[in-house]
Amino acid sequence: MSADLNVISHLVLDDKEFLDVKPVKKEKSVLGGPPAYATMVTPLLSLKTRIITSVGKNFPEAYLHYLSSINRLELEILIGEESTKFLHKIYKDKRTMFLLSQADILDEFVEEQKGAKACLISPVFREISNLSVKWAKNNHEYIGLDVQGLVRNTDRNRKIVLEFDNKYVKSIIEDVDIVKFSLNEAEAFTLKKTYSDIFKSLPINITNVITSGIQGVVFNEGEKIYSLKSPIRNELDPTGAGDVMMTGILAEIIKNKDVDFCIAFGMALAAEKVQYSKIRTLSSKNYSQIAEEILSTKELIK
Secondary structure (H helix, E strand, C coil): CCEEEEEECCCEEEEEEECCCCCCEEEEEEEECHHHHHCCCCCCCCCCEEEEEEEECCCCHHHHHHHHCCCCEEEEEEEECCCEEEEEEEECCEEEEEEEECCCCCHHHHCCCCCEEEEEECCCCCCCCHHHHHHHHHHCCEEEEEHHHHCEEECCCCEEEECCCHHHHHHHHCCCCEEEEEHHHHHHHHCCCCHHHHHHCCCCCCEEEEECHHHCEEEEECCEEEEECCCCCCCCCCCCHHHHHHHHHHHHHCCCCCHHHHHHHHHHHHHHHCCCCCCCCCCCCCHHHHHHHHHCCCEECC
16 A cells, blocks of 8 residues: 555554543553554544554454454554553653563664655654664655654653653654653753743754643744644543544645644544544544634744
């Protein structure tokens, strides 16, 4: 299959504890990971999508069967001993994560794959390196990167903490077209607190998107910095909203839409995703119209 979008990342099994619900709501081995969240929108957008991933022998067959049933989706899966698994302790739009196990590194497997129009690289915990990014650069027109898995480490309790080699992550960022940070990640990466200072420390020749939950996003167009407000939604589970957003952004980028509309479109999809607690295709809505409404909130910060 000639793909519109390649998604490189681990499929994940997530244990979740919703701490703002009494008694605490617990879920075990829920299907997750950026490739799974991307499938919440790829059928809706008619994207021919290829997932490049690794799972363990313990990965539920039912999840693979579900993914295999999705229209226009191709699975390229490296089977190893372990699957990547996290524990999420969720309180409203805040999460504390713990790494329970990890699947195989993807670099060599990635280099065996076919390219596409666009590529979403969204590691969850160091499953790719600059080798995968170089391959993506040579085999795609556009590359989107979520830095999350590049800036994570674990403490002695396996809790996910922000800890990384700044120079190494910077070298990877410089090879992509659009990169997503959470506000915490951007502050840790740049060692700055204000948006003006943060963006001065990021490369201006690419689009940097900084998310701040229900507050919306801040992004750059060259040296200018803009904000967009998120629509107000009843949030059930924020997990995966960033992956849905980045998938939507790349879907519009390959149509040569303006970058601010692409970001607003991704935000429209993400605002819908947070209302879902399970992975399934989002409802069919006029997301382009919602994107235009989001775009009307665009304000110049610098």
